[in-house]
Amino acid sequence: MLKIKLSKLPILFDALSDKNKLYIPADTKGGARFLQYENGMTMTKELNTVRSPKDLFFPQTENLMDFKLEGKKIEVIDTREECEDFVIFGVRACDVRSFEVLDRVFLSEPIDTYYKNRREHGVIVSLACNRPEETCFCSTFDIDCANPEGDVASYICGDEMYFEPLTEKGSELLLNLSCLSEGSEAPVYECKRNIYEIKSKLPLSTLSAEKFGKNMTEYFNSDKWDELSEACLGCGTCTFVCPTCQCYDIKDFDTGNGIKRFRCWDSCMYSDFTKMAHGNPRVSQKERFRQRFMHKLVYYPMNNDGLFSCVGCGRCLSKCPISMNIVKVMKKLGEGKDE
Amino acid sequence: MQEMMKKKAIELLQSGEVARVLGWKKGEFDYDITPAVFESAEEIENEFIYNSLCSPNLSKYLVKESRKEGKTLIFLKPCDSYSLSQLITEHRVIRENVYAVGIECYGKTDADTIKEKGIKGITKITENDGVLNIETLYGTEKIPVYEVLRERCVNCKSKKHPVYDELIGEEGETVDDCERFDEVAKIEAMTPEERFAFFRNELSRCIRCNACRNVCPACTCEKCVFDNDASGIAQKAASDSFEENMFHIIRAFHVAGRCTDCGECSRVCPQNIPLHLLNRKFIKDINELYGNYQAGENIGNRSPLTDYTQSDAEPNIVYERGGKDNA
Ligand code: SF4
Ligand code: SF4
Ligand code: SF4
Numbered sequence: 001m002l003k004i005k006l007s008k009l010p011i012l013f014d015a016l017s018d019k020n021k022l023y024i025p026a027d028t029k030g031g032a033r034f035l036q037y038e039n040g041m042t043m044t045k046e047l048n049t050v051r052s053p054k055d056l057f058f059p060q061t062e063n064l065m066d067f068k069l070e071g072k073k074i075e076v077i078d079t080r081e082e083c084e085d086f087v088i089f090g091v092r093a094c095d096v097r098s099f100e101v102l103d104r105v106f107l108s109e110p111i112d113t114y115y116k117n118r119r120e121h122g123v124i125v126s127l128a129c130n131r132p133e134e135t136c137f138c139s140t141f142d143i144d145c146a147n148p149e150g151d152v153a154s155y156i157c158g159d160e161m162y163f164e165p166l167t168e169k170g171s172e173l174l175l176n177l178s179c180l181s182e183g184s185e186a187p188v189y190e191c192k193r194n195i196y197e198i199k200s201k202l203p204l205s206t207l208s209a210e211k212f213g214k215n216m217t218e219y220f221n222s223d224k225w226d227e228l229s230e231a232c233l234g235c236g237t238c239t240f241v242c243p244t245c246q247c248y249d250i251k252d253f254d255t256g257n258g259i260k261r262f263r264c265w266d267s268c269m270y271s272d273f274t275k276m277a278h279g280n281p282r283v284s285q286k287e288r289f290r291q292r293f294m295h296k297l298v299y300y301p302m303n304n305d306g307l308f309s310c311v312g313c314g315r316c317l318s319k320c321p322i323s324m325n326i327v328k329v330m331k332k333l334g335e336g337k338d339e
Numbered sequence: 340m341q342e343m344m345k346k347k348a349i350e351l352l353q354s355g356e357v358a359r360v361l362g363w364k365k366g367e368f369d370y371d372i373t374p375a376v377f378e379s380a381e382e383i384e385n386e387f388i389y390n391s392l393c394s395p396n397l398s399k400y401l402v403k404e405s406r407k408e409g410k411t412l413i414f415l416k417p418c419d420s421y422s423l424s425q426l427i428t429e430h431r432v433i434r435e436n437v438y439a440v441g442i443e444c445y446g447k448t449d450a451d452t453i454k455e456k457g458i459k460g461i462t463k464i465t466e467n468d469g470v471l472n473i474e475t476l477y478g479t480e481k482i483p484v485y486e487v488l489r490e491r492c493v494n495c496k497s498k499k500h501p502v503y504d505e506l507i508g509e510e511g512e513t514v515d516d517c518e519r520f521d522e523v524a525k526i527e528a529m530t531p532e533e534r535f536a537f538f539r540n541e542l543s544r545c546i547r548c549n550a551c552r553n554v555c556p557a558c559t560c561e562k563c564v565f566d567n568d569a570s571g572i573a574q575k576a577a578s579d580s581f582e583e584n585m586f587h588i589i590r591a592f593h594v595a596g597r598c599t600d601c602g603e604c605s606r607v608c609p610q611n612i613p614l615h616l617l618n619r620k621f622i623k624d625i626n627e628l629y630g631n632y633q634a635g636e637n638i639g640n641r642s643p644l645t646d647y648t649q650s651d652a653e654p655n656i657v658y659e660r661g662g663k664d665n666a
């Protein structure tokens with residue numbers, strides 16, 4: 001266990017950012033957000049960021065390649081830049097799990113090299129949640145906010161911050177940081193004990209996902225989707241703030257003398273999602289709405305050894321303009337079903 | 340209030356006067372209220388809710404609901420009623436299929452506004468005499484509703500209902516000392532560079548989730564130009580860093596003269612972008628150039644931008660108002 005006084009954090013941030021790009025959750029007018037650290041920046045006191053850290057591995061838009069046209073010749077230009085090592089500091093346990101969810105999509109064959117490149121260069125310093133909020137339900141998916149995963153786990157205990165390397169990458173990161181000193185385990189135990197106490201009081205602590213990850217046809221045909229989706233605006237806020245939403249679209253922009261090929265986030269909530277020559281296969285908002293939740297709760301776990309593609313971060317709970325969300329869906333769909 | 344509304348809804352459902360009721364439904368916590376369609380007395384009894392947290396404007400749902408068989412009862416706060424009136428003017432809602440019940444309003448709050456005060460981990464909210472009693476995982480807080488009003492309610496333009504069949508509570512008046520344009524005036528006083536920087540900074544946070552557009556009662560196009568692949572400006576991928584800004588500028592133009600200043604766009608934005616400022620600038624300009632005009636104030640009113648009178652402002656006014664550099 002290594003530690004530092006909270007008041008000395010800037011020294012650690014400066015040291016880390018000397019070697020690598022460092023991202024920390026910082027306050028903006030739009031809520032907390034992972035921003036590249038610059039001297040003088042402080043870490044937010046908010047529990048979590050509005051946009052999730054998936055941005056750093058799977059950005060909202062990215063240029064995949066360019067094409068240059070010269071007469072009948074087409075030149076393909078690889079626009080990828082060599083990715084430098086970077087550190088993401090203060091990632092919550094739910095969001096750390098989201099990387100595993102994304103990995104299973106982007107790192108299975110055919111491997112997404114754009115994603116892989118960033119993933120390999122990223123070092124994750126997670127942070128235990130001392131003050132979880134009512135919208136948190138990570139424990140539903142067996143995520144322990146008192147024991148976050150990642151390359152290094154960190155804990156805030158009183159006026160000190162403790163660090164525990166969990167992987168080789170993590171140990172390497174903490175090597176030779178003279179601002180850190182050796183600390184005992186006791187304060188960290190105490191910190192975890194407090195977290196468990198609050199966790200047991202969370203209003204969603206009893207929410208179970210046992211009923212999901214199976215019975216696909218039954219859920220698909222449930223008559224509850226009408227009611228659940230009736231107020232949905234089809235806006236896509238839930239998908240854009242979600243750390244595990246992974247759908248994208250690829251588009252070409254005509255630059256006048258060539259083409260820029262972009263990839264950008266897409267949302268199953270949109271009317272032109274997976275649009276093909278004949279149109280969108282999901283013609284109504286109900287079908288699009290159903291897709292989002294079926295994917296998280298049923299399709300994904302069925303294809304991924306029971307791993308759910310919701311991590312209980314609660315972002316969609318607090319950001320949906322009409323307060324419809326995955327918890328309401330789980331409760332309603334699960335009504336009267338045996339576990 | 341809630342009890343009177345429930346009684347009214349059940350009465351009209353049971354008499355067959357209306358086939359469904361558009362209202363607000365209880366959530367998981369006390370604040371996460373969802374717009375909902377109720378079809379039976381039982382649903383109303385168990386799930387209908389009305390309190391200071393019922394922020395969502397229900398009017399836009401009538402575009403769909405008023406095309407269904409039978410009448411739809413809708414409860415309208417004053418600002419929602421302006422939206423409905425505008426929607427009727429634009430022939431987007433079928434008036435005959437609507438039973439509008441206006442409700443008095445002292446202002447609304449929501450979870451975001453409460454949480455901005457540092458109140459986190461909310462497990463229960465009850466309301467008594469205009470004071471919210473908020474239980475959280477970390478203690479109990481008492482806060483008067485007026486301290487956590489949304490911006491649109493602090494600057495509420497009117498307590499009047501331009502359209503209703505029936506009222507519950509007192510009918511109010513337009514709020515003549517409303518200060519909603521003060522913020523706009525401040526921005527107008529900036530230099531063009533400052534103004535540009537101000538909006539660039541605000542709009543740069545946009546994640547283009549489209550919540551503002553999709554919630555907007557003035558945005559009811561069957562196919563938005565930004566969803567139309569063939570338009571060449573379809574959404575999703577920002578081709579450069581100005582694209583998001585352009586989206587908002589175009590949207591502000593599209594709703595100019597029709598935006599009732601209902602405040603929904605700013606309410607829903609997950610990035611806290613003060614979108615109402617753009618629309619209010621248009622409203623203020625229209626007021627100054629064509630005489631006071633409030634969209635939604637009367638059904639059938641023609642917006643100055645789609646109407647012509649001989650006293651209309653001449654194009655050179657832009658030049659005169661601040662020189663071409665400011666235009
Ligand atoms: S579905 Fe909602 S709670 Fe689950 S991971 Fe996504 S944003 Fe978080
Ligand atoms: S569930 Fe909510 S956030 Fe998601 S698309 Fe529907 S209205 Fe938007
Ligand atoms: S703007 Fe006015 S009418 Fe609308 S909710 Fe606020 S106080 Fe009520």
Ligand code: SF4
Nearest residue numbers: 545546548549551608
């Ligand atoms: S709601 Fe906010 S973030 Fe979403 S598109 Fe509108 S301005 Fe952008």
Ligand code: SF4
Nearest residue numbers: 555598600601602604
């Ligand atoms: S632009 Fe905003 S304030 Fe104006 S009508 Fe639309 S949602 Fe309401």
